[in-house]
Amino acid sequence: MPSKKGVFVQYYLCLLMNKEKNNLGKFAALTDPLLKNFFNEQKAAVPRSLAYARRMIDVVEDFCMRGGKRLRPALVYYGYKLVGGKKEKDILKASLAMELVHAFLLIHDDIMDEDEMRRGKATVHKLYENEYKTRRQKHTNPKHSKHFGETMAILAGDLASQLATTLILSTTFDAEMKIRAISKLSETVKNTIFGQELDIRLETSPAPTPAEILNVYRLKTAQYTFESPLHIGLILAKATPKNIQDISRYAVPGGIAFQIQDDILGIFGNEKKLGKPILSDIKQGKQTLLVAKALEMGNSSHRKQILSALGRKQISKRQAEEVRLALKNSGALAYCKDLAKKYAEQAKDSLKQFNRKKYNQEVIETLSGLADLIIKREA
Numbered sequence: 544m545p546s547k548k549g550v551f552v553q554y555y556l557c558l559l560m561n562k563e564k565n566n567l568g569k570f571a572a573l574t575d576p577l578l579k580n581f582f583n584e585q586k587a588a589v590p591r592s593l594a595y596a597r598r599m600i601d602v603v604e605d606f607c608m609r610g611g612k613r614l615r616p617a618l619v620y621y622g623y624k625l626v627g628g629k630k631e632k633d634i635l636k637a638s639l640a641m642e643l644v645h646a647f648l649l650i651h652d653d654i655m656d657e658d659e660m661r662r663g664k665a666t667v668h669k670l671y672e673n674e675y676k677t678r679r680q681k682h683t684n685p686k687h688s689k690h691f692g693e694t695m696a697i698l699a700g701d702l703a704s705q706l707a708t709t710l711i712l713s714t715t716f717d718a719e720m721k722i723r724a725i726s727k728l729s730e731t732v733k734n735t736i737f738g739q740e741l742d743i744r745l746e747t748s749p750a751p752t753p754a755e756i757l758n759v760y761r762l763k764t765a766q767y768t769f770e771s772p773l774h775i776g777l778i779l780a781k782a783t784p785k786n787i788q789d790i791s792r793y794a795v796p797g798g799i800a801f802q803i804q805d806d807i808l809g810i811f812g813n814e815k816k817l818g819k820p821i822l823s824d825i826k827q828g829k830q831t832l833l834v835a836k837a838l839e840m841g842n843s844s845h846r847k848q849i850l851s852a853l854g855r856k857q858i859s860k861r862q863a864e865e866v867r868l869a870l871k872n873s874g875a876l877a878y879c880k881d882l883a884k885k886y887a888e889q890a891k892d893s894l895k896q897f898n899r900k901k902y903n904q905e906v907i908e909t910l911s912g913l914a915d916l917i918i919k920r921e922a
Contacts, residue, residue, distance in 0.1 A: 570620065571613040578607060578639050581710060599695075602667060603703045607646050609662040610818070615641035615772045622776025625897075625906045626786055630779075633714040637779060640728060641772050643707035648735060648767075650700035654693050655743070656827050662818040668696035704732070716779050723778045731771040738762025745830045746854075756832045757799065764805070765798025789896060793910060797890035801917045803883040806831040807876065808921070810867060816921050822863055828854030833870060833879050841873030883918045890914045 582604040589596045616638035623634045652658075653666040660666060665673065672692025711724055742759045745751040773790045806824065810833065814821045824831055834853070838846050848869040852858050858866075870876050891914045894907050 567612055567614065567617055570617045571611075574613060574616060574635055574639055574642075575608065577636055578642065579604070581636075581639070581706075581713075582607075585706065585709075599699055599702055602670065602699050603643075603646060603706070606650065606661075606667055606699075607642060607703075609664060611642070611645075611662060613642060615645055615768060618769060618772035619776040619779075621906050621909060622773035622782075622790065623780045624776070625773075625790070625903050626777060626780045626782045626901075627903065628776070628780035630714075630716065633716055634776065634779060637711050637714050637716070637724065638772075638776070640707040640710040640724075641775070643703045643710065644728060644732065647700045647703040647707070648732075650696050650703065652739070654696055655739075656823060658820060658823055660819055663815075666696070667699050668692040671695040671699075717781075720779050720781065724775050727771060727775050727778060731767055734762050735767045738764075738767075742829070746828045748830065750838070751830045751835060753832060753835055756830060756835055760799045760802040760832075761795065764802035765795045767798075768801060769798035770794035789893075792893035792896070793890045793914075796886040796893070797914055797917060800883045800886035800890065800914070803832060803879050803886070804918050804920065806833045807879060807883075810870065811876070812921065822858060822866070825849075825852050825866060826854070826856055826858060832882075833875055836878050837870045837873040837875035840875055840878065841869060845869040845873040880918075887914045887918050 582600060586597050586600050589600070619638035619641055620634055623638075628634055649661060650667045653661055654668050658666055659669050664670075669692060672688045675688040675691040707728065708725055711721055711728070714721065716724075738759050738761075741755070742763060745755060745759065748755075770791055773794050774787055777787050777790065808817060808821075809824050809831075810822060812821055825834070834849060837849055841849070846869075848862075848865045852862050852866050891911050894911055897907055
C-alpha cells in the first residue's frame with residue numbers, strides 16, 4: 544500500500560496533468576477564432592474568378608480546424624510569456640504560424656506514409672483523390688486520381704507553409720524580431736526535412752542504431768515540436784541568447800520523450816483517440832526506437848514476428864497482436880517507457896535553473912506539467 548506522501552504526489556501529478564490538458568484546451572478555444580478569421584481574410588483577398596484557389600484555402604482551413612492539441616503554438620506563447628512579453632494579441636496570432644507549418648508538414652507526411660486518415664477524417668491527398676473520382680465518375684483512372692490527389696495535397700501543404708510567414712508578418716512586432724522569428728521558422732523546416740530524409744533512409748537500413756534513431760527524433764520532433772516554438776516566442780519577446788540557450792535544456796529532452804511516447808501510441812494506442820491509423824509505422828517499415836530495441840533485445844521468435852510484419856501494407860488482427868506481444872515480451876516496450884520517463888524528468892529538472900525573479904513562474908509550472916503530460920498522454 545503506497546505511503547500518504549506517495550498518494551499525495553500521485554494526486555498532485557494528476558491535478559497538474561489535468562490542468563495542462565485544460566490549458567491546451569483553453570488555448571485552442573482562444574486561438575481557433577483568430578485562425579478562422581485569418582483564413583476568412585485570405586479568402587476575401589482572392590479574386591472571385593479564382594474559385595479553385597479559395598477551395599484550396601478551404602481545404603487547409605478544414606485540416607487545421609479539425610482539432611489537434613495546438614501544442615506548438617501554445618509553446619510559442621509560453622516562450623513569449625516566460626520572459627514577460629506583453630503583446631497578447633500579437634503573440635497569439637504569431638503563435639498560429641507553428642500550426643500552419645504543422646499542417647504543411649503533416650499533409651506532406653501523409654502522402655509519404657500513404658496514410659488515409661488524419662484527425663478522424665480523410666487525409667488531404669485522399670480528399671482530393673475522392674474529389675477527382677466524383678468529378679470523373681465512370682471515366683476515372685485510379686492511377687490518375689491518385690496522382691491528382693497527391694499533387695493537389697503537395698500544393699495545399701506548400702500554401703499552408705506560405706501562410707505561416709504571412710501570419711508573422713501581419714503582427715506589430717519590431718521588423719527585426721519578425722525577421723528573426725521567420726528565420727528560425729525557416730531553419731526549423733529545413734532541419735525537419737533533414738530529419739525526415741534520415742527517417743526514410745533508415746527504413747532501408749538493415750539495423751539502424753538507437754543513436755541514429757534518436758538523431759531523427761532530435762531533428763524531427765525535439766526541435767520542431769518543442770525547441771523552435773519556445774525559441775520563436777522568446778525571440779519575439781526580445782529574450783537574450785542565454786534565455787534561448789537555457790530553454791533548450793528543457794525542450795530537447797522533452798521533445799525526445801514526446802516522440803518515444805508517440806511511437807508507443809502508434810502501436811498500442813486507441814485509433815479513435817489518435818484520429819489516425821495505428822500500426823502505420825510497422826506497415827511503412829519505419830525503424831522506430833521501439834522496433835529497433837525489440838530486434839536487439841528479443842529472441843528469435845520475437846524478431847521473426849516483427850520482421851514478418853515490418854513493411855507489409857496489410858496486417859491481420861492476429862499478426863498485429865503478435866507484433867504487440869513481441870514488442871512487449873522482448874522488453875522493448877518497458878525500455879522505451881522508462882527512457883521516455885527519464886527524458887521527461889531531465890526536462891523537468893532543467894527548469895530548476897530558472898530564477899524566480901527573472902522568469903514567469905506560472906509558465907515554469909506549466910512547462911513542468913507538460914513534461915508529465917507527455918508520457919501519460921493517450922493521443
